[in-house]
Amino acid sequence: LSIADEIRKIAAKRKAVILAHNYQPAEIQELADHAGDSYGLSVIASKVDAEVIVFCGVHFMAESAAILSPEKKVILPEKEAGCPLADMIRPEDVAGLKEKYPGLPVVAYVNTSAGVKAMSDYCCTSSNAVAVLQQLPDDRVIFVPDRNLADWAAKKSGKKVIPWQGFCPVHEDVSLEDVQSVRREHPEAPFIAHPECRPEVVALADHVTSTSGFFSYVASSPATSFIIGTEKGILHRLKKENPGKKFYEPRLEMICPSMKLITLESILSSLEKLDNIVTVPSEVADRARKALERMVSISG
Ligand code: SF4
Numbered sequence: 001l002s003i004a005d006e007i008r009k010i011a012a013k014r015k016a017v018i019l020a021h022n023y024q025p026a027e028i029q030e031l032a033d034h035a036g037d038s039y040g041l042s043v044i045a046s047k048v049d050a051e052v053i054v055f056c057g058v059h060f061m062a063e064s065a066a067i068l069s070p071e072k073k074v075i076l077p078e079k080e081a082g083c084p085l086a087d088m089i090r091p092e093d094v095a096g097l098k099e100k101y102p103g104l105p106v107v108a109y110v111n112t113s114a115g116v117k118a119m120s121d122y123c124c125t126s127s128n129a130v131a132v133l134q135q136l137p138d139d140r141v142i143f144v145p146d147r148n149l150a151d152w153a154a155k156k157s158g159k160k161v162i163p164w165q166g167f168c169p170v171h172e173d174v175s176l177e178d179v180q181s182v183r184r185e186h187p188e189a190p191f192i193a194h195p196e197c198r199p200e201v202v203a204l205a206d207h208v209t210s211t212s213g214f215f216s217y218v219a220s221s222p223a224t225s226f227i228i229g230t231e232k233g234i235l236h237r238l239k240k241e242n243p244g245k246k247f248y249e250p251r252l253e254m255i256c257p258s259m260k261l262i263t264l265e266s267i268l269s270s271l272e273k274l275d276n277i278v279t280v281p282s283e284v285a286d287r288a289r290k291a292l293e294r295m296v297s298i299s300g
Contacts, residue, residue: 003264003265003268004027004030004031004264006268007031007264007267007268007271008031010268010271010272011052011054011271014051014052014271014274015050015051015052016050016051016052016053016054016075016271017033017034017044017045017048017050017052017053017054018031018032018033018034018054018056018267019032019033019034019035019036019041019044019045019053019054019055019056019057019065020032020034020035020041020056020057021035021036021037021038021041021056021057021058021061021233021259022035022036022037022211022212022231022233022234022237023057023211023231023232023233023234023256023259024056024057024233024259024260024262025233025260025262025263026233026236027264028056028262028263028264028267029233029236029237031264031267032056033048034048035237036212037125037127037210037211037212038057038060038061038064038110038111038125039064039110039125040212041055041057041061041065042061042064042065042067042068042069043068045065045068045069045072045074046065046068046069050072051072051073052072052073052074052075052271052274053065053069053072053073053074053075054075054077054267054270054271055074055075055076055278056077056262056267057076057081057259057262058076058081058082058083058086058258058259059076059079059081059082059083059086059113059278060082060083060086060110060111060112060113060114062074062075062076062278063113063114063278063280064110064114064117064292065278066114066278066279066280066285067114067117067280067285067288067289067292068289068292070282070285073274073277074277074278074279075270075271075274075275075276075277075278076276076278077262077263077266077267077269077270077271077276078261078262078263078266078276079276080261081258081259081261081262082258083111083168083258084168084169084258085111085145085146085166085167085168085169085196086111086112086113086116086145087113088145088164088165088166088167089112089116089144089145089164089166090113090115090116091113091115091116091118091119093116093144093164094106094108094116094119094120094144095119097142097144097162097164098119098142101140101142101162104138104140104141104142104162105121105122105136105138105141105142106119106120106121106122106141106142106143106144107120107121107122107123107124107129107132107133107136107141107142107143107144108120108122108123108124108144108145108291109123109124109125109126109129109143109144109145109146109149110123110124110125110292111145111146111168112144112145114280114284114285114288115284115288116144116145117287117288117291117292118284118285118287118288118291119287120144120291121291121294122136122291122294122295122298123291123292123294123295124153124295125210125295126149126194126195126196126209126210126211127209127210127212127213128295129149129152129153129195130152130153130156130157131298132295132298133153133154133157133159133161134157134158134159135298136159136298138159139159139160140159140160140161140162141159141160141161141162142161142162142164143161143162143163143164144163144164144166145164145166146163146164146166146167146168146196147163147164147165147166147167148167148168148171148172148195148196148197148198148199148202149195149196150163150164151163151199151202152195152199152202152208153195167196168196168256170196170231170254170255170256171194171196171197171198171229171230171231171254172196172197172198173252173254174197174198174201174229174250174252174254175198175201175252176198176200176201176204177251178201178250178251178252179191179201179204179227179229179250180204181250181251182227182248182249182250182251183204183227185248186225186227186248188223188225189223189225189226189227189246189248190206190207190221190223190226190227191204191205191206191207191226191227191229192205192206192207192208192209192214192217192218192226192227192228192229192230193205193207193208193209193229193230194208194209194210194211194214194229194230195208195209195210196230197229201229205229211230211234214228214230214234214238215237215238215241218238218241218242218245219241219242223245224244224245224246225245225246225247225248226238226245226246226247226248227247227248227249227250228247228248228249229250229254230254231254231255231256231259232249232253232254232255233256233259235247235249
């Protein structure tokens, strides 16, 4: 048996479903029952008929799945797979912001720990951040942890946003010069940027969208080549779904090392041993779930 077949066999025995984020290595996306963005996968995890969820992504994503599916075992096959952006803010930092700006609502990007979500009023994803801000009755909002997403969502929603100074190193590393350089080489290709990119990079984009939005934009665009301003892993599915189209990266290759820690071997081992299970204490999970549910109720 190939290792992928061995995994499928043991997954069936364990009644396990394998989920892979779009930034995972190609072989893991191929193996997975579902590939997608972090929030979409957590919703699938909560609805799917399974006893075990193998979440191939990073720690906060497995936590979100555990929050939304408290009755299932959620495995993160590599326990060191954290997200540097999520690690840039702690629950006590949110407490400090609330003290400094009393009465203002706190919106937490889903790229945060369960503890930070539990301290927040609303969650948001990169696809609904603008809608969440627009629906809030308040003119001023605290937004954590990504300053670039905060800047973009503030401009699009017209709200005054007090940002936490966190950033995703992978998107932050792309410079204006990187984009200008690849654009000079491929002037016909629209540049699509993730809103975690720096404001000056986002300002150059032909289209700004969430991870999932890249797929719909490329599929429906008449253009035949694109400059992709997000993590390299997304190219696997973009190429597969759009065989006639070409993709270019900013001069700098965008790779998230945390997203590449999980291997077929670690999936097999954690499914065999049923280890690396991610749990969230129930009082934290209950409060974090409320912030996630409020997001769904106001953004539709
Ligand atoms: S790409 Fe950025 S936001 Fe996503 S897991 Fe890596 S560090 Fe975190």
